[in-house]
Amino acid sequence: MNFRPTSITANRETGFLTITWNDGHTSEYPFGLLRAGCPCAMCQGGHENMRPEPDEKVFLVQLPDMPASRMRKIEAVGSYALTIEWEDGHHDGIFTWGYLRALCPCEVCRGKK
Numbered sequence: 001m002n003f004r005p006t007s008i009t010a011n012r013e014t015g016f017l018t019i020t021w022n023d024g025h026t027s028e029y030p031f032g033l034l035r036a037g038c039p040c041a042m043c044q045g046g047h048e049n050m051r052p053e054p055d056e057k058v059f060l061v062q063l064p065d066m067p068a069s070r071m072r073k074i075e076a077v078g079s080y081a082l083t084i085e086w087e088d089g090h091h092d093g094i095f096t097w098g099y100l101r102a103l104c105p106c107e108v109c110r111g112k113k
Contacts, residue, residue: 005022008074008082012071015030015069016029016031017071025109027100027101027105029104031070035090038093039093039099068088072085081094081095083095
């Protein structure tokens with residue numbers, strides 16, 4: 001399926017990004033998971049390590065509340081992705097819809113892996 005969001009909400013108070021998808025599924029991403037799963041070359045350890053889906057190890061990372069895990073700004077990238085600027089200034093990751101759907105931490109989505 002070609003996943004597309006129908007609603008996107010970033011709540012800085014709770015530290016969650018919520019996306020409702022065109023198939024009716026709702027994904028809730030802790031900001032720390034989004035930062036730990038940043039798909040940029042720097043965070044992934046080089047271009048050769050970049051993949052269309054997140055590494056499963058990202059779900060084991062627990063980032064504390066710190067500038068690196070606090071969202072400053074979120075913006076659309078065309079009609080296919082989001083980019084996030086973090087309080088520590090990092091803003092290189094482009095989170096495609098497919099990548100974000102694969103990053104969904106819910107039990108249903110994790111069970112599909």
